[in-house]
Amino acid sequence: MIFKHLFTPKWKHPKLHIRESALDKLDVQKDQHILTTMALEDSSAQIRRQALSKLNDLGLWWQASKKDQELKEHALAQISNAVLNANDALSHDIRDEYIDKLAPAKVLEKLAFNDRDTGLRVKLLKRLADASLIEKAFREGDERLQRALLELVGQYQLQKALLKHAQGEVKAELEAFLEQQHLAAVMPEQVTQAAKLILAKLNYLREKQDYLQVKSEAEALRSQWTDLELHWLTEALQQENLAKFDTLNAKLSTHLARLEVQYEQVQQQEQQREQQAAAVQLAEQTVAECEALCADIEQLLSGNFLVEVQAQISQAVTQLSAHQYASLPELQQALQVLAQLQQKLESLPKLASAINQFETAFVTLQNCAVPNDITELDSAEQTHQQAHAAAKAQLHHIDVAFRKPLQAKLRAEVTAFAEKIAPLVTVQKATQQQARKKALDTKRLIEQGRFNVAFGVFKGFIAEYQQLTAAYQAPLSALHDELQAKLAEIQDWQKYATAPKRAEILAEVAELVAEVAPQAKQRAAQVKALRQRWNECGKATTAEEVAQSEAFETALEQAFEPCRAYFAELEQQKAQAIVARQEIIQQMQALSDTAATVSDWKAYEGQFQQLKLQWRDAPKLDNDSYQKLSAEFKTAQDAAWLQLKGSYDNNAAKKAEILALAQAQLSNENLDEACEQLKALQQTWQGIGFAGAKQEHKLWQSFRAVNDEVFGKRQAAFNERKQAQSAEAEQQTQQLDAIAQECEQVATLAQCQQLLKQLRDFNPIKPLRAKQQAMMNALNDKVAELQQAKQQQAYDELLESLRTEQLAERWKARPERELSANDWLLRLEILTTSPSPQTLQSERMNMQVAMLEEKLSGAELQVEACIRGYVNTAELPISEEQYLRFKACLEM
Known part of the structure; x- marks a missing residue:
């Protein structure tokens, strides 16, 4: 058994740790086949996982996810990472299959927000079917993605919520959609009202009788009807309105036809009146032309011009007689005038003799000599007047129709002669007027008993009177003789009456000299009174009267001697007063000179007013001295005032500019902006100096009125908005209360979702948003509660089924x-x-x-x-x- 595995490759060894050791030693490039075999066929999930990780081949991970149940979850995680990270090693087929069949909702959601393929993102958002995700993607996306999402935005009715996030043409499309939606809501009512108004106006037109007005308004109303967007109405309402329009239009057409007949009749009558007026104008023009031809008598009497004029007048008579309106009174009157002209032209030969006589007299008038000096004036005027009367008498023998140009000629000659002698006549008339005035003054003074003055004025009258010619003296001769007689009588009486007065005055002067320690003012008044009385006695003419005058003068000087020291002191006080006032004048002049460098015009004005007060309170002066110094002070004061007034005018101009800017705010519809502008203008106004008593008050009242009006408008608008907001708040509160009552009775998820949608679509004013949010929170809690109950019920059913x-x-x-x-x-x-x-x-x-x-x-x-x-x-x-x-x- 041991030899069985002696020649077996270590990566196939039955012991796990030997295969792991062999796996670590394998090279990815040289031993790719062995690694692939181990990744797909090894009995240990751990070895397969390590081999797959070492190869890091997404295709192998994909195969493992399909065939290897133990590594499926981990393999899919690798595919998910590759998909989310847009790994180019992942084939499109695997990626698409994973997304379409295996990707969980979280992955789909991440792809929907991060993938570069707009079509895929839209596809995934449609697949996720979540309105909040669609809304989020639209807000964060560019214009291209927003356009691709328009279908989903419309499907979930998110246009209004996403309008402020839309970009470019997408925003325009959303605005157009919302506008169309708004129009669909409001246009039926507007079109209905517009249709009613047009139909009512059409019906009312049948009551008007002015053809042109009815025709013009009918065309306008028909055009308005054509432009009316009836497609917003239902089919039934469209048919109803069209039927009404056809009926009223037919009736209006009948009414227009009747008015047109009447209008044409009136036009024919007006045309006839215009033709008659033209005929009258022709007649008047013809008469005027003929009269102009007959006005130049000299030309009529020379050559063949008379024959030509007679032929032209005859032609005019024929033309007017044959006119279609010859029976008009104006044309008949013109014919009569032309007939009279014909008669006058026939009498011209007789007239020629009278005109020749006039011309002879006129030549005599023209030859009248012009005076060279005042000595020839009377005879020249008399000769000219006689020649003028002779020429004027010849005019009475000439027919009135031909007299006007000769009269004008005569008047021109008289005017020319008057202009030639005007320098002499003007002097004589002015002298005559002055003489008459002095004569009347003399007469008035005599009646008042002021005889001494009357004698002096009469001398002036005599001087003027003697400069006049005999003709210009004639109107004053009676007055001259009367005054001369009266004054001679007065002079005789005065000599008799003043002798005792002179002795009496001399005695009083002697008594005044004898008085001791007199009061200066009293003595001066007494001296002045005595001198006035002495002058009233008249001029000294005899030796006795001359001696008395010398004695009076000597005594009067002695009487006045004690007053000289007093008046010397007065003179000294006068000199001091003059110096004081001259100093004030110099200060005022200096103030005027410093005007160019003044920076504080308020202080300048204070100095100016102070100097005026100093002048008023300065020591008194006699009238002559005061008048002289007052003129100098007024000159300096006027110069300083001009500088001050220039400052006033400059300030007034600046304030007028501010007033114009303020008045411009009256038309500013943005009242908050207008008020802010006015506040800034108020600050600028305060920085400008005084503009003078009259202008300052007037400008301020106007500026204040503008401010009051604008701020009043803003307050009124604020009150109106506040009232509207109160009404809106009350209405919205009622709406929220109604929804709240429904919330209390809600029992199903569908009802909760419907109420939540109403609340989300509801756009309350700011004070009610907290209430809206609280209601939404309560509904969300209710939804969660219902969903939990539903889920629990589903879980109970699931447990039962297990x-x-x-x-x-x-x-x-x-x-x-x-x-x-x-x-x-x-x-x-x-x-x-x-x-x-x-x-x-x-x-x-x-x-x-x-x-x-x-x-x-x-x-x-x-x-x-x-x-x-x-x-x-x-x-x-x-x-x-x-x-x-x-x-x-x-x-x-």
Whole structure:
């Protein structure tokens, strides 16, 4: 027996450890055949597994998975890894067969998300038939995969949920689908309402009587009807609406035909009126042309022009008489005018003599000499007036129809002469006006008793009066004589009346000189009053009056002497006041000069206002001095104010720009954005200086009004949204409450799934999402409870069937791996953490190691697979021991 194996190759040796040693020494390239034989035919599963691992040939692993029940699970794990890792050594046939027949759901799921073949991924997702996987693959996939998944997306109605994840054209197709879905929901109602509106308008058109309006609106409504998408309606509604349209359209056509007849009649009448108006216009134009021809008398009286004009007027009479509307009053009147013109043309020979006489008188008028100076003015004007009257008298012998051009000619000559003498006449009239004014002033002063002033004004009148010619003096001569007589009388009376007054005033001055320690202001007032009274006595003309005037002046100087020191002090105070005000003026000028470098216009304005207050509170001055300095201060103040106003205007312009930007936000439909823009503009507004009292208030009110309006709109929109959200929240709350009531009464898985779908499709507002999620969680718990109950019932039925020899059809299936019933039961006990018999602890340990390797390779089996594997490999009826073990697993 020993010699039997002496010449046997070590890889065929019956002892396991010798074959293992030989296996380790074999070369994969040189001993491939031996390794293949050992991998497929060796009696030890361990040797076969080691040989397969050393060859690492996926084809051999595939053969082993089909023929070697002990290595099937491990071989399939190798194939699974190759499939998942896209190993190029794996043939397409093996890969496809594995995927189609043997790959578990987990592998299929991984391939569906990781494989490079888009078609295979779609095929596997369709095979897995899990909406959540399809949704996940679509979200994570590129546009190509998304397009391939469109069919499944439509099958599971995931378009709305996946729209935001779609890319490129796929997104457009989903949007188009959802839009079409939306249109299918809303268009029937819209089309129905549109059809009703068009039919109502068609019916209402029959009440209108304006043919053009009815025709235009009817065409528009028919076009609208043609564009109406009736295909959104049911067949019955389409037929009903078409029947109504045909009926109303027929009635409207009849109404239009009647209106068209009336319209054509009106048009004919209008055409006739236009023809009559054209005839009247022709008549008026003809008369105007003929009158224009007859206006030039000189041309009519020369050559053959008169014959030509008479022929043209006769032709016009014939044309108007033969016109179809010759009976119109306007044409008859035109014919009468033309007849009168014909008569006047016939009387022209007689007129020629009168015109010649007018021309002679007109030549005389033209030859009137123009005055060279004021001494010739009166005679020249008189000669021209006589010649003008003679020429004007000749016009009365000329027919009115031919008088107009001669009158114009005469007026032109008169105007030309007036323009020639205008420099002299203007001076005379201005002097005459001034003289009249002074004469009237003199008369008024005499009536007021102001005789001294009246004498002075009368002298001015005499000076003006003597510059006038005799013709221009004539209107003032009566007034001149009257005033001269009155003033002579007053002068005689004044000499008589003022003699006692002069003596009295001299006595009062002497008393004033004798007074001791007078009050300066009082003495100055007394001196001023005495001088006024003395002046009222008139001018000194006699030697006695001259002596009295000299004595008065001497005494008045003595009376005023005590006041000189007081007024000298006043002069000093005046000089100080002038200096103070000049300093204010200089400060204002300096302020104006610094305007170019000003950075703080508010401080500048404060200085400006302070200087104005200082000027107001400065010491008082006499009127003349004050007026002079006030003019200088006003010039400096205006210059500073212009600088300040420039700053105001600049600020106003900036604020006007901000106001324009703010007003632009009135049309911004995004109210939140508009409010943010206005807040920024408010900050900018605050950074701009004062714009002047008038502009600042006006601009601010306008800017504030825009802000109030926009913020008011946003508040109104917010209130509206809040109200809409409240209404929507109330409606959605009612909907959720209705679903909640259904959830309380749910009893089957189908009902739970239906309610879950309603909740998933329901898109509540944010405050209700927690309630939605809570309801979904409760339903999921209910589903789990029902599924567990259903599963437990199935397990109970399964346990009952295992005591018999008949296994329920629903549990019959080919095991995913070739394992013994005991191995399947051990796997089930490991997965459910159920205890195994003490005698099987070693096997349980080995099985745990194998399951860990499978888990690491991605070929892990679940509880359900182990249950099916066990019940399909166990020999029925099972023993009481296995029954108790299996039951313990199902109850975990």
